[in-house]
Amino acid sequence: MEDSKNNDYAEKFYLDCGISTKAIHAGEHVGQFPVSSHTNPIYQTSTFVFKNADEGARLFAGEESGYIYTRLGNPTVRLLEGKINALEGGDFKKANPHFRISTLAFSSGMSAVASTFLGLLSYGDTIILGNVVYGATEHLISNVLKKYNINSVEVDTSNLQEVKSAIKENPNAKMLFFETPTNPLLVVSDIKSISEIVKNVNPKIKIVVDNTFATPYLQRPLELGADIVIHSTTKYICGHGTVVGGLMTTYHDDVKDAVYMIIKDIGGSPSPFDTWLVNLGLKTLPLRMEKHCSNANIIANFLNTHPKVEKVYYPGLKDNPYYELAKKQMKDFGGMISFELKGGYDSGKKLMDNIELFTLAVSLGSVDSLIQHPSSMTHACVPKEKRLKGGISDGLVRISVGVEDVEDLIRSLDKGLSLV
């Protein structure tokens, strides 16, 4: 069952609008609501009532669009999906009006990743994987997909030559999956150049970009040549730390259909209430991202000259190797910063235990600032040798810069650093 009305509405009416207008209005007030509520209602229901037996039969046969059962579709969920079509579709949809952008919402970012893999990959397939991806994505591939004889080949996607070689050496590859910027060192890969290589060497490969760190405010992979975009909405898209959720967006109908089958059969669909919260948070995404980015820029420059800090990883610093590429590919440089303390692990631990205002927690993209230690927390499941090879040392600290007053964040960091 597919309610295309929401999606079409969002795409058609908001094509020429700016991103803030789309974030607030796209998909809202679509005529199907029974009463004209200003904010969209939460359809907190597991099932939907048919007018009569014939209508039920037509809905099941796919002859009519409408709602049957929330695992298969729900108006609150469809609203979020329509809004994301407008945001991720961006100029791609303008340049390619004949394509239909489709988004599917999930109960978590990992559900979006896993459903996309299961929908598109078959026994014996190969996936080319960015060498730095979220730990659970890596675990899913190396432990779960392996059982179904789906193999992975790792590649440093920031190195275009390596990408080209991997594609040539793996003619049976079906998918190239990567994140940019990566977690936690914020390595940036050139989506447009990678897409050109894939389209020239093996156009059958689907390019999947996990856009969680950037959000459609900073970067829209479909415009740059990717086939599929994935999000953990748990992060910036929701923005308030209230929900675990995910999204997949594509302009290929067959991809959408294959992944929708997985939702139907495995049931990774989100709860209407969670989706409502994500939609509420999404309305202020552009406002929040602007502040996340400007705060992070100021903090990265502060840390870069601090005597207790060895090295700062932030693509917005002019001496960062990805500065030029990030400037070209992204609207701004994001709200995530990692830094290496001179005193290594012990200093990192002292900073995390003593710092005020920054909450000691994993996850990211919330309105409040968070601090965490990748090697003992988010990346603890990565073997130490691999972690160190990837530049994630024991002294590395990651912060997700919130939207507080930057002077207060600097004061907290300064005080915290004076104690290490």
Ligand SMILES: Cc1ncc(COP(=O)(O)O)c(C=O)c1O
């Ligand atoms: C880049 C990235 N992708 C996917 C995920 C998984 O998302 P979730 O925790 O919502 O399942 C995360 C979670 O941190 C992430 O950082």
